[in-house]
Amino acid sequence: MDVFWSRGYHGTALPDLLRATKLSRGSLYAAFGDKHSLFLRALDRYIADALARIDFEFDPRKDPVDGLRTHLAGYVERTSGANGRRGCLLVATAMELAGKDAEVCRRVASFFKAMEGRVADALSRAKAAGKLADGVEPASAARILVCFVEGLRVTGKTAPARAASQATADALLDCFIR
């Protein structure tokens, strides 16, 4: 997964994968089939990890507003400095392959939908607790937040300062939180 993460699909050559998996060429093909299948596996794992993290952040037993703050702080951390430069396998894959590869597109779309749903849930709970500003629609705000954090991943490739990104994220959340 790491090697696709840092080099992209086309940018990753078989030798890179052999080095990363410590497998021989034959064994790798026996275990995973071709490069594309292995890539889909890596992408699936990346998505599962991301959703698990989100589920943890938005655990219904915790304060949804705290969850949103943690969620955004995590993205800020991952999109600033050296972490930002490393980028995001999902966003890179979306840009590189989603337009041409149906299998990839399905996964990317379902991830964004799942993520948006979880953020909307958290916002709904915040709204029920009276913590949202007037007139804020959870579904709409969730779409905004998802676009925003994915945009962070893009601008993060230029390794911006953590503090600036954090302030920006705070300012956006302040639009929604009472």
Add this chain to the structure above:
Amino acid sequence: MDVFWSRGYHGTALPDLLRATKLSRGSLYAAFGDKHSLFLRALDRYIADALARIDFEFDPRKDPVDGLRTHLAGYVERTSGANGRRGCLLVATAMELAGKDAEVCRRVASFFKAMEGRVADALSRAKAAGKLADGVEPASAARILVCFVEGLRVTGKTAPARAASQATADALLDCFIR
């Protein structure tokens, strides 16, 4: 430019470029040097086009709020349906190369900076005209808007419906406009 746009840097092979430029192999190398140089040229043109469009949208003689609406509507148009699936050369390049290629990173970073500056200017003018909601900082809101539209380019790769993206953009702008 178009061929890099739709296939990415690694995904574009010399024959693709020859077909697109209607040049022979020799002539292409005589004219542009190597593939990387040609790519930088294409990226520069893409950036120049984007900045020219932004300058037009945010023309100081026009209403800055109208400019912001037009700006966002343009991004909505370019990130929904088939247009969205096509993607954005700049964002794709940022994800594919900005982390490893200093020349590319410079260009990407300076584009984001320039774009953010122009959006901030428009917001400042809107603020001076009393059209911004209370407490909205132009610089901060500009960063939010840039991240948001770049995030639209990412989610746009799954070809979402125009109406949904437009509603989301409207909702975000409503956070800032009085």
Add this chain to the structure above:
DNA sequence: CTATATATGAACCGATCGGTCTTTAAATGG
């Protein structure tokens, strides 16, 4: 200890990569 199944590394495959170079055709100047 021997026979068999398993897994490994490396040779090998045709195709294609980015890049060069030579040959041929076209255009230009006298």
Add this chain to the structure above:
DNA sequence: CCATTTAAAGACCGATCGGTTCATATATAG
């Protein structure tokens, strides 16, 4: 009309691509 320059076409280069095959070790079962 010929000579010279310019540019186009494509053969060609070594390297590397993703993928397969095979010969050889290693381990396991009897």
